[in-house]
Amino acid sequence: xxxxxxxxxxxxxxxxxxxxxxxxxxxxxxxxxxxxxxxxxxxxxxxxxxxxxxxxxxxxxxxxxxxxxxxxxxxxxxxxxxxxxxxxxxxxxxxxxxxxxxxxxxxxxxxxxxxxxxxxxxxxxxxxxxxxxxxxxxxxxxxxxxxxxxxxxxxxxxxxxxxxxxxxxxxxxxxxxxxxxxxxxxxxxxxxxxxxxxxxxxxxxxxxxxxxxxxxxxxxxxxxxxxxxxxxxxxxxxxxxxxxxxxxxxxxxxxxxxxxxxxxxxxxxxxxxxxxxxxxxxxxx
Numbered sequence: 001x002x003x004x005x006x007x008x009x010x011x012x013x014x015x016x017x018x019x020x021x022x023x024x025x026x027x028x029x030x031x032x033x034x035x036x037x038x039x040x041x042x043x044x045x046x047x048x049x050x051x052x053x054x055x056x057x058x059x060x061x062x063x064x065x066x067x068x069x070x071x072x073x074x075x076x077x078x079x080x081x082x083x084x085x086x087x088x089x090x091x092x093x094x095x096x097x098x099x100x101x102x103x104x105x106x107x108x109x110x111x112x113x114x115x116x117x118x119x120x121x122x123x124x125x126x127x128x129x130x131x132x133x134x135x136x137x138x139x140x141x142x143x144x145x146x147x148x149x150x151x152x153x154x155x156x157x158x159x160x161x162x163x164x165x166x167x168x169x170x171x172x173x174x175x176x177x178x179x180x181x182x183x184x185x186x187x188x189x190x191x192x193x194x195x196x197x198x199x200x201x202x203x204x205x206x207x208x209x210x211x212x213x214x215x216x217x218x219x220x221x222x223x224x225x226x227x228x229x230x231x232x233x234x235x236x237x238x239x240x241x242x243x244x245x246x247x248x249x250x251x252x253x254x255x256x257x258x259x260x261x262x263x264x265x266x267x268x269x270x271x272x273x274x275x276x277x278x279x280x281x282x283x284x285x
Contacts, residue, residue, distance in 0.1 A: 003062035006069035050086030056093035063099035079133040156211035160188030175237035181252030182215040187270040213257040
């Protein structure tokens with residue numbers, strides 16, 4: 001039996017793999033209409049909200065719990081409220097006989113390292129609210145009584161069909177404001193494979209960085225994407241203090257995925273940005 005908190009862009013793909021393998025999958029969602037959609041895919045929906053502990057009742061004793069809760073800026077709640085306090089509520093509500101806990105975190109916990117390589121041993125110094133919240137959630141999970149069952153997956157930027165970073169901006173033909181440095185990415189299908197590999201092979205407690213292992217310079221990313229879309233060659237502008245989208249991804253580091261490759265035999269199907277982006281935009285052609 002599997003239990004998912006956050007059956008969205010990534011979690012839903014993992015859930016489909018589990019259902020395809022004959023597993024019983026319970027998926028937690030805040031919305032009744034979303035529950036109906038999940039039920040149509042043979043998931044067993046549970047309507048609950050991680051920020052409201054009174055709704056987290058009678059959770060099943062799953063052998064694997066996947067924590068992949070997304071953040072909705074329209075909710076009016078802080079990321080810390082969702083990622084940290086929400087996690088605390090979930091951990092207290094889980095049955096004692098729960099099995100592995102797989103938490104989806106972010107490479108945003110590292111902050112800026114001026115283009116240097118980072119891995120699981122690199123000190124974390126997040127510079128933005130999301131990274132700070134994820135790092136606090138990681139610490140909470142490790143220190144909890146269930147922490148010895150935890151696997152933490154620090155995901156690089158997840159992309160794929162329907163989620164290609166700053167594509168509308170590029171297609172508009174307007175200058176793209178880009179900070180110098182590297183992007184670290186992972187195709188969503190490979191991110192799902194990493195979750196399944198960790199569940200099957202990792203020995204908790206353990207932390208893994210999940211990326212394709214081939215950072216790409218930001219400007220090279222936009223040039224490649226423009227070519228794949230048949231769009232004009234991009235024009236670039238300096239990043240301003242008011243450019244929220246650009247600032248969100250302005251930290252400069254290169255993410256090393258050596259641990260997950262060596263320990264779990266992880267091999268991305270999309271081993272670099274060119275292959276992954278081509279696959280991501282193909283369904284939209």
